[in-house]
Amino acid sequence: DSGVTQTPKHLITATGQRVTLRCSPRSGDLSVYWYQQSLDQGLQFLIQYYNGEERAKGNILERFSAQQFPDLHSELNLSSLELGDSALYFCASSARQFYGYTFGSGTRLTVV
């Protein structure tokens, strides 16, 4: 157990739907990062939050949004889902930003 908890582990949904992925960071870590991993693209950075504030954005689509709550857990919202959104979504947390991200086990999203 890495200390980063992601739920749900698996999600199957239809195109056009909206889903919410949840992440609880490791105790004491203020930064939360969301990544998308697909076979052809590898790990793609989506967005970072630090202590409730958005800190950095990567290749996040406009249909996707995220937030970090006062208790530091974070949610990634994916809407108007397309087949191409099927991927593994990872949350990571860190105390230091330059190295040492701790990843959760991921949520496997399948859009049918």
Place this chain on the structure above:
Amino acid sequence: QKEVEQDPGPLSVPEGAIVSLNCTYSNSAFQYFMWYRQYSRKGPELLMYTYSSGNKEDGRFTAQVDKSSKYISLFIRDSQPSDSATYLCAMSAFSGGSNYKLTFGKGTLLTVNP
């Protein structure tokens, strides 16, 4: 040109072999260099990190950084079947404020055969 290039493999070796995994990069601003290991259906886990050119050893693993050539390597000695996983290199650069941007390679799938 991509910022980080990693040979995707797959790489298949016999147990006990020495494994060499490599990444090249183009961004001179990268300061910290990491290797992550990812088992199937699991999240990546940090294996090693370094910030200077040269070698860093941890048990059977050695991370090597050559900043002049923009090249990093991970060597695994006496490889074991339990080393079978995808190995991802990662590098971070200061991106303003107090932020660092972490960029991953696509990963190399390694299989160690008993």
